[in-house]
Amino acid sequence: MKNWLIGFIMVCLVKVSVAQTLLNPSFENWANPTVCETNTAPDQWLDFSNGGLAPDEGNYPLCPSTIPGSASHGNVYARFMAGTPLQGEGMHQPVSGFSPGKQYLLTFDFAGSNLWGGNDNLRFHIFLNGVRVDSTIIFSSADTLWQKHVLIFNAPTSTVDIAFRAHTPAWPTSGGSAAMDNVGLQPYTLMGAGVDVKSIDFAVYPNPCTSFLQLKFPTAESLTFRITDINGRPVLEGDLPESATINTAGLVPGCYLLQVFDAGQLTGQNVFLKSE
Numbered sequence: 001m002k003n004w005l006i007g008f009i010m011v012c013l014v015k016v017s018v019a020q021t022l023l024n025p026s027f028e029n030w031a032n033p034t035v036c037e038t039n040t041a042p043d044q045w046l047d048f049s050n051g052g053l054a055p056d057e058g059n060y061p062l063c064p065s066t067i068p069g070s071a072s073h074g075n076v077y078a079r080f081m082a083g084t085p086l087q088g089e090g091m092h093q094p095v096s097g098f099s100p101g102k103q104y105l106l107t108f109d110f111a112g113s114n115l116w117g118g119n120d121n122l123r124f125h126i127f128l129n130g131v132r133v134d135s136t137i138i139f140s141s142a143d144t145l146w147q148k149h150v151l152i153f154n155a156p157t158s159t160v161d162i163a164f165r166a167h168t169p170a171w172p173t174s175g176g177s178a179a180m181d182n183v184g185l186q187p188y189t190l191m192g193a194g195v196d197v198k199s200i201d202f203a204v205y206p207n208p209c210t211s212f213l214q215l216k217f218p219t220a221e222s223l224t225f226r227i228t229d230i231n232g233r234p235v236l237e238g239d240l241p242e243s244a245t246i247n248t249a250g251l252v253p254g255c256y257l258l259q260v261f262d263a264g265q266l267t268g269q270n271v272f273l274k275s276e
């Protein structure tokens with residue numbers, strides 16, 4: 001076969017295998033790299049503000065007084081002023097390459113960013129195709145520890161517009177600002193996903209966890225468990241102790257699926273985060 005034909009076939013294969021393409025997910029590229037406060041959306045992102053101005057560039061090496069004092073990934077994060085419950089600063093990006101109906105995992109890191117003082121409460125809302133579908137926990141502008149938010153969603157269309165906006169639940173007594181970094185987007189291909197689970201409701205806490213994960217069941221059962229990473233690789237398994245406490249100190253920080261089995265049959269599963 002001639003080389004050009006092989007090349008053509010390879011290009012076609014690459015095109016077929018192209019996945020969803022979120023651009024500049026860590027906000028490291030921003031239009032003006034020499035100015036501390038840039039009221040524009042990061043490169044590849046579009047303004048989604050309906051209050052305030054636009055997202056600000058949080059560039060720690062360039063502006064060492066910025067809060068938080070470091071990005072969760074790279075050198076740059078985005079900062080948003082939270083307005084009313086319905087108004088605030090935000091940004092969005094139309095992302096192509098989805099398979100409609102398939103599940104995807106969206107993650108991002110967030111923290112308080114009280115550059116202008118105050119400890120007001122706020123949260124991020126998450127929108128898909130302009131529809132609000134999820135929110136982070138309510139957190140303080142003064143809480144500068146990075147936390148991770150996880151959203152599993154079914155792609156409604158082949159191109160999905162993904163948007164974030166900061167809001168306060170208690171305007172006008174609360175406002176503040178929040179930082180975001182390290183957006184992740186990938187197909188949700190956890191082992192067991194789609195399995196017809198004989199469900200028993202159980203809660204896991206704390207979430208994110210650090211050194212242990214506590215399960216809470218409505219009834220006492222003799223069960224085994226398996227923890228897999230987001231690629232479905234088992235990382236921890238065994239009998240579930242009577243205390244229903246699992247030592248997670250050995251897991252690297254990240255997103256995991258906990259599956260619980262009764263006599264070998266999958267009976268429940270839950271997603272949790274392991275933090276530093």
Ligand SMILES: [Ca+2]
Pocket residue numbers: 026027028071072073074075076077181182
């Ligand atoms: Ca970053």
